[in-house]
Amino acid sequence: MTVETPDVLVVGAGPAGLxxxxxxxxxxxxxxxxxxxxxxxxxxxxxxxxxRPAAHExxxxxxxxxxxxxxxxxxxxxxxxxxxxxHDDRPPTLHVLVGASDGNGRTPRTFAPxxxxxxxxxxxxxxxxxxxDLPGVFTAGAAQALAKAERIAVGQRVIVAGAGPFLLPVASxxxxxxxxxxxxxxxxxxxxxxxxxxxxxxxxPRHKAGELAGYLRDLATRRIPYRAATTIIAAHxxxxxxxxxxxxxxxxxxxxxxxxxxxxxxxxxxxxxxVPRSELAVNAxxxxxxxxxxxxxxxxxxxxxxxxxxxxxxxxxxxxxxxEGVVAGLxxxGHHATAAQLRHKTVNxxxxxxxxxxxxxxxxxxxxxxxxTIVCRCEEVTAGDLRAGxxxxxxxxxxxxxxxxxxxxxxxxxxxxxxxxEELLHRHTGGLLDPGRTENRPLAAFVRMGELAAAEKETP
Amino acid sequence: MFVDGVPMAGLxxxxxxxxxxxxxxxxxxxxxxxRPRGVFxxxxxxxxxxxxxxxxxxxxxxxxxxxxxxxxxxxxGTGAQS
Numbered sequence: 175m176t177v178e179t180p181d182v183l184v185v186g187a188g189p190a191g192l193x194x195x196x197x198x199x200x201x202x203x204x205x206x207x208x209x210x211x212x213x214x215x216x217x218x219x220x221x222x223x224x225x226r227p228a229a230h231e232x233x234x235x236x237x238x239x240x241x242x243x244x245x246x247x248x249x250x251x252x253x254x255x256x257x258x259x260x261h262d263d264r265p266p267t268l269h270v271l272v273g274a275s276d277g278n279g280r281t282p283r284t285f286a287p288x289x290x291x292x293x294x295x296x297x298x299x300x301x302x303x304x305x306x307d308l309p310g311v312f313t314a315g316a317a318q319a320l321a322k323a324e325r326i327a328v329g330q331r332v333i334v335a336g337a338g339p340f341l342l343p344v345a346s347x348x349x350x351x352x353x354x355x356x357x358x359x360x361x362x363x364x365x366x367x368x369x370x371x372x373x374x375x376x377x378x379p380r381h382k383a384g385e386l387a388g389y390l391r392d393l394a395t396r397r398i399p400y401r402a403a404t405t406i407i408a409a410h411x412x413x414x415x416x417x418x419x420x421x422x423x424x425x426x427x428x429x430x431x432x433x434x435x436x437x438x439x440x441x442x443x444x445x446x447x448x449v450p451r452s453e454l455a456v457n458a459x460x461x462x463x464x465x466x467x468x469x470x471x472x473x474x475x476x477x478x479x480x481x482x483x484x485x486x487x488x489x490x491x492x493x494x495x496x497x498e499g500v501v502a503g504l505x506x507x508g509h510h511a512t513a514a515q516l517r518h519k520t521v522n523x524x525x526x527x528x529x530x531x532x533x534x535x536x537x538x539x540x541x542x543x544x545x546x547t548i549v550c551r552c553e554e555v556t557a558g559d560l561r562a563g564x565x566x567x568x569x570x571x572x573x574x575x576x577x578x579x580x581x582x583x584x585x586x587x588x589x590x591x592x593x594x595x596e597e598l599l600h601r602h603t604g605g606l607l608d609p610g611r612t613e614n615r616p617l618a619a620f621v622r623m624g625e626l627a628a629a630e631k632e633t634p
Numbered sequence: 635m636f637v638d639g640v641p642m643a644g645l646x647x648x649x650x651x652x653x654x655x656x657x658x659x660x661x662x663x664x665x666x667x668x669r670p671r672g673v674f675x676x677x678x679x680x681x682x683x684x685x686x687x688x689x690x691x692x693x694x695x696x697x698x699x700x701x702x703x704x705x706x707x708x709x710x711g712t713g714a715q716s
């Protein structure tokens with residue numbers, strides 16, 4: 175088996191990875207940039223495939239010109255890293271399968287880079303609610319991906335709900351793909367939003383404020399209500415969502431009795447924030463805190479020669495990802511970022527803090543859960559099952575409770591429900607003895623047994 | 635492509651989930667408990683949208699680009715993995 179040894183290997187071709195690879199190349203390094211998707215851009219710059227070139231792609235995207243400047247790089251696409259093999263004295267060796275997603279005849283490739291930059295991004299955290307597993311209930315990211323990459327509207331009458339500024343571009347994309355957005359519901363009240371968004375006004379990047387104002391204008395011109403302190407507490411229907419119940423929330427996100435309203439919809443888009451996609455970093459031995467990879471100011475992780483950039487180091491949006499990518503890419507290539515580049519990164523870090531202050535999840539959300547609400551979608555484990563499991567076994571071990579309830583053990587490996595399961599069990603048990611285990615997965619990606627066996631045979 | 639034997643047209647570059655949704659399908663998998671599922675996360679994380687493609691089970695429909703002539707079989711229960 176050939177082992178490829180580039181100077182720098184960058185995993186993930188979203189904003190952070192593209193910026194890192196570009197910076198490392200400009201610094202003279204030989205770089206391999208790979209991505210699991212069929213195209214570069216990540217989730218942020220998801221776009222129509224090259225078979226369907228669009229003249230107006232720019233309309234759906236912020237920073238599209240930045241992307242077109244970065245996308246000319248060589249990117250190894252359809253490349254899924256499934257294992258990081260650790261070494262004591264150098265970055266891990268990465269085992270990669272290249273070919274159509276979830277295929278069975280993919281080509282194995284192995285990389286032992288001199289430096290590794292992980293830029294694997296984030297995915298959505300969606301809190302469960304009764305009926306959230308009905309078809310027609312989507313993550314906001316799904317609606318965004320289908321709009322950007324397929325030009326498909328997820329429904330005709332849609333409510334967007336959850337927390338965070340991401341709800342706004344999703345509503346805009348829905349409008350542009352032909353949906354009627356009935357309302358955008360933000361779980362946090364005006365007082366929290368105002369306090370966090372108006373604090374330290376000089377530190378709010380002007381283009382950010384402008385971007386958000388643009389989305390709000392989009393809503394205003396179409397008379398779409400943006401309701402604070404409100405959310406969807408249940409979805410109703412038999413084989414698809416046809417109605418939802420909304421309710422007002424208190425400051426802790428607990429639904430206020432008597433404020434429930436039924437609304438007819440044919441789709442719902444929900445997002446409560448983002449989770450760093452850190453399984454590969456954990457696989458490589460990088461230390462994390464609250465699921466985010468810990469780095470120094472140059473993006474270096476706790477593992478020598480391994481850098482991390484973008485959302486896996488803490489969720490802060492594309493501008494921060496680009497800034498972190500440049501710094502980490504330069505460092506991985508043996509160069510130092512300039513003072514201006516480091517300052518650019520700091521400015522954007524403050525934006526990440528602001529997001530958390532304004533929109534971070536509050537514990538009262540469990541007030542809209544019922545015992546028969548599904549928590550783990552794969553294994554169909556309910557909130558009642560989790561409580562009963564904790565009470566029956568008296569265990570305070572996350573691992574043993576997951577084994578006895580099967581929560582988080584399905585095909586998605588707890589990526590969708592992991593944090594929620596931990597949070598609920600933490601409360602039922604009075605404190606877990608082994609919190610934070612959810613990100614530990616022996617394999618960084620879904621691999622077929624046959625492919626594992628074939629890769630094994632090739633390993634000397 | 636063919637979905638459970640029925641021909642379905644799509645555009646070049648669309649994912650299997652994209653073709654299904656553009657043709658009005660919202661759900662195509664049934665869980666062990668009998669609940670219908672389709673796309674949820676849309677970015678390959680949740681595994682709700684699994685289908686069998688050309689005999690190969692458990693392919694994420696939202697991640698796989700459709701190819702002319704693909705035969706798609708919808709899955710029930712634990713899919714073909716059991």
